[in-house]
Amino acid sequence: MPDSHRRVYAAIAAIPPGRVASYGAIAARAGLPGRARLVGHLLGQTPDGMRLPWHRVLRASGHVALAPGSAGFRAQCRLLRAEGVEVKNGRVALWRFGLDADLDRELWGLPAE
């Protein structure tokens, strides 16, 4: 297991429950800016024994990355809603649940809602 992969897994595992992060944010946090596709690739190759909060990883647009209607898509929506994250039409409001939004609030004092 390459070190870069471990950092990606660690970054995903660090997402707090009830919050979400984009592939790009995970890659950047893992020290791999611009390697968002690597994150997606790893999630598809994640070993069975590894229990990761993969459902908290979304596209930069806030959309669920999996095909709408697929089993994985439904599972992700269910897991997210179970944590209090609103999923509307396969999309999450990043300005509200994203980690970046949290940081922005602290920096600029933007309203939480």
Next chain:
DNA sequence: GCTTTGACGTATG
């Protein structure tokens, strides 16, 4: 090795 694919991202129109 080269080509194709893919749970992606940003820029443009």
Next chain:
DNA sequence: TCATACGCCAAAG
């Protein structure tokens, strides 16, 4: 909001 183009790079064939 949707489509297209381009950049990115690990795996699979």
